[in-house]
Amino acid sequence: MINDVVIAGGGPNGLMLACELALAGVRPIVLERLAAPSTEPKANGLLGQVVKMVDRRGLYERLSGSQGPPQSNTAYFMFAAMGLDLSLLADSPVYGLAVPQLHIVRVLEERARELGVEIRREHEVTGLTQDDDSVTVDVSGPDGTYQLSSRYLVGADGAHSVTRKLAGIGFPGVTYDRTTVRSAHATVPAEWVDPATGALNVPGYGAVPPFLPHRTERGGFSYAPLPGHSPLINTSEWDQPEPDGPMTLDELRESVRRVLGADVPLGPPAGEGPHVLRRLTSGNTRMAERFSDRRVFLVGDAAHVYAAAGGGPGLNLGLQDAINLGWKLAAELRGSAPVGLLDSYETERRQAARRMIMNAQAQSALIGPGSDITELRELFTELLGYRDNVQHLAELIAGADVRYDMGESGGHSLAGRFAPDMSLLTADGPVRLAELTRSARPLLVDLTESESLSGVLSGRHATAVDLVTARPEPPAPAATALLLRPDSYVAWATSSPHPGPEELKTLQAALERWFG
Numbered sequence: 001m002i003n004d005v006v007i008a009g010g011g012p013n014g015l016m017l018a019c020e021l022a023l024a025g026v027r028p029i030v031l032e033r034l035a036a037p038s039t040e041p042k043a044n045g046l047l048g049q050v051v052k053m054v055d056r057r058g059l060y061e062r063l064s065g066s067q068g069p070p071q072s073n074t075a076y077f078m079f080a081a082m083g084l085d086l087s088l089l090a091d092s093p094v095y096g097l098a099v100p101q102l103h104i105v106r107v108l109e110e111r112a113r114e115l116g117v118e119i120r121r122e123h124e125v126t127g128l129t130q131d132d133d134s135v136t137v138d139v140s141g142p143d144g145t146y147q148l149s150s151r152y153l154v155g156a157d158g159a160h161s162v163t164r165k166l167a168g169i170g171f172p173g174v175t176y177d178r179t180t181v182r183s184a185h186a187t188v189p190a191e192w193v194d195p196a197t198g199a200l201n202v203p204g205y206g207a208v209p210p211f212l213p214h215r216t217e218r219g220g221f222s223y224a225p226l227p228g229h230s231p232l233i234n235t236s237e238w239d240q241p242e243p244d245g246p247m248t249l250d251e252l253r254e255s256v257r258r259v260l261g262a263d264v265p266l267g268p269p270a271g272e273g274p275h276v277l278r279r280l281t282s283g284n285t286r287m288a289e290r291f292s293d294r295r296v297f298l299v300g301d302a303a304h305v306y307a308a309a310g311g312g313p314g315l316n317l318g319l320q321d322a323i324n325l326g327w328k329l330a331a332e333l334r335g336s337a338p339v340g341l342l343d344s345y346e347t348e349r350r351q352a353a354r355r356m357i358m359n360a361q362a363q364s365a366l367i368g369p370g371s372d373i374t375e376l377r378e379l380f381t382e383l384l385g386y387r388d389n390v391q392h393l394a395e396l397i398a399g400a401d402v403r404y405d406m407g408e409s410g411g412h413s414l415a416g417r418f419a420p421d422m423s424l425l426t427a428d429g430p431v432r433l434a435e436l437t438r439s440a441r442p443l444l445v446d447l448t449e450s451e452s453l454s455g456v457l458s459g460r461h462a463t464a465v466d467l468v469t470a471r472p473e474p475p476a477p478a479a480t481a482l483l484l485r486p487d488s489y490v491a492w493a494t495s496s497p498h499p500g501p502e503e504l505k506t507l508q509a510a511l512e513r514w515f516g
């Protein structure tokens, strides 16, 4: 039997893709080699536009444990360890959701199972072949080896992706081996923590604000008092001799002394583990040559990886790769996909990944050693006094500056962009746009004065696209009508109170281009 989609890898991005496919009526099979989610501490949360995206799928409450909508409640952030005063911005895109990756994986796995996804743990993909009609993977499972055929295979199997290698897709980029990054959960003297600001006051050095990386001429330092753990302490240094043996807390203490020029009496971590105690001597920034090879697609770290300096963009990008691919693959399987829809996955997500590579490499360069970099940073700090520059970098960090090509329907300033949040009043009562997108279906929102779009959906669009007629609640949205793709990107918009024939023509073009 040929299945629809096999996903190699049940990490966050594979599981998110599985949820998206299931919402679109496809039943994928997830093959995951581990018996249980990895407890290796990785991401400490989600940053930027992806936080809004999880809200658009009703996952914000489950992930955060608090009620939505998400708030961009951080007034201050960092770019390459330089302050970014977000309070200058009317609407900061830098949303944060502090949850460990393990929790994200558990929530997504629970959601995927609720949606009926079959997840086979301890099943490892070891080989693949494909022809014009299908892909067959060799799988090693608890009861031996077997083959599994599907119409599509998606490699969500991480940075060392077996799928990518078996499909013969190269992974060019750079390895940074000048930097040694040391990290540990450790206690700090309670009286050093400023109760008002949360900063760590280091005698002989000064105040280190929480969560924000700090550069000195000798290296980097950060102090992150994450909830439920002893603080996470990080240092980075350049051109260090390769240390012998496993990482120790003493090694971190010495590193802190070199970087800050002051002692911080770090104690062993308190509370339940797993605790981080890690030394990394290299990082990679790489992007796959292609995000697909005929019937094989790549998402997440299998398609791109970033050195840590980029502000943790891995999940921001990867989860949105999955959301971009899911509805397109489902349409292809249903036979309703217009020509070129599946190809747009690579065009759109490569563009997003390219921005993050620039972000990661630029930040790495700007936190490097040397007095010339120190001067460059002074110049940058001056530039960061201007609101427009802060806006530009905030959008880059948040992954909110992506604008997809919407062709002839792309005339409106919102077209091609992630739809902004808005509050609406429908006949059923008040609702947030984010609540209307949870079914992951195409959505036409009519806020015009005369409900001008009521007859506009005909033929298969009448069943394939949801129409919501509503009054906007303040603040007034930037459009009177919008067509949203399932990934919440605006395929068409107008600001006219009564859209005329020309606008309705571009709306029809958008409907056909994206939904056949």
Ligand SMILES: Cc1cc2nc3c(=O)[nH]c(=O)nc-3n(C[C@H](O)[C@H](O)[C@H](O)COP(=O)(O)OP(=O)(O)OC[C@H]3O[C@@H](n4cnc5c(N)ncnc54)[C@H](O)[C@@H]3O)c2cc1C
Residues within 6 Å of the ligand: 008, 009, 010, 011, 012, 013, 014, 031, 032, 033, 034, 038, 041, 042, 043, 044, 045, 046, 101, 123, 124, 125, 126, 156, 157, 158, 159, 161, 162, 163, 299, 300, 301, 302, 311, 312, 313, 314, 315, 316, 318
């Ligand atoms: C130390 C560290 C800190 C990080 N911090 C951040 C951060 O703060 N913010 C952020 O956004 N990102 C961060 N990242 C990056 C983030 O963890 C990754 O972007 C994310 O894990 C990618 O998810 P994924 O699902 O693509 O791949 P993975 O999480 O690597 O999942 C891949 C899955 O595939 C499985 N698998 C592999 N091979 C096979 C096979 N052959 N068959 C079946 N299954 C297979 C693996 O077991 C795994 O479960 C960090 C990473 C590290 C290492």
